[in-house]
Amino acid sequence: MAPGNDIAVETTAQPPANWDDSIRQGTCAQLTLYHTVAWARRMRGLLGFEPIFVTTSEGGEPALRLLAFSRWPPGIRGLKNSARYLASALRHARLGSLIWHGEPVIVGDAGERHYQSMSEGLGLEARRRWLHVAAGSWPTKYETVLPESWRTRRWGTIQIDLRPPLEELLAATKSSARKAVRRAEKDQISVRRVMNLDDLRRYYIFAADCAQRYDKRMHGFEDFESMWVDLRPDGWFETFVAEHDGDMIAGLSIWGHGDSIGELGSFQSERSFSEKLFGPDLIKWTAIRWGHEQGLRMLDLSGVNPAPEGKEIGIRQFKEKWGGTYHEYTTIS
16 A cells, blocks of 8 residues: 555556456556556466566546466576675665556546655655666656656657547648658558468568567567467457568557557668668558557557657658657656
8 A cells, every 4th residue: 555645556576357348448658558467377387587567546436457466587697696786776765667658547536646655656666676766657747746866867659649530630741741651552552461370470480580680679579479378369469560572671569458559660671761661651551550450549659759860850850750749748768
């Protein structure tokens, strides 16, 4: 329990019986996927993180919920290194990290007092477990309730409302996006959706090759398989592949829960890049159209720098040309 008048914060190792139902019916400016039981199962199985289900209640009625994790450092080799780490950990009373993904989910009548109580409860839980609060997201509106010891910064994303008619969604894109889609279709680039695990494994080989070219870390096929096995049955996980002349040239996955999805894992082959093929553009429009057809509310384009520099300028411009609105939030890092 966290301090705070009639507001209580409860942390449990197992989810309350109605956890997923409340998350599905709740609201969050980011993806509620990150607070589901399926996400807990994925992160425990893939990375060994231990889930902590956090509920802020008032008068016995839940107001906010959040799924956090305790994370322990990877194996440290050598007696001296182990002793040095242990000495530092004991000095700072921190043996591991407390992390979460996405903003807390509003499941009831929540305001500033509830966010403050949740931040206090997370701090208490971290100290009790000898953990350092290392990563998470928070609504910018309530960032003032966060402890000063938590390092924070602003981050942003582009979110597309998928509910308008398809012709309005297309009209909301910039002319450069529409031109790129027409060019891809003229070049006879096609986009298909991965339909089974064997096909996903073939796609992973392509993605891993692309990732190695631009030094992007991959967790292995187990990462993709866990998304298919853990997230897809009660949520969303789909992968779109662009092909040209029988070759995979680009790919993009989306994941989500309830009425919101977000993109992840964008890949482009060396051939696609050098020949300036527009597979990534056709994939993006295909994902938007698919989400609209599923009756979903929002597609999150997964992060942009509020003050981009270098390559980040082009990334932001590419995402902004698909319409949508800019949303800024606070990250703990």
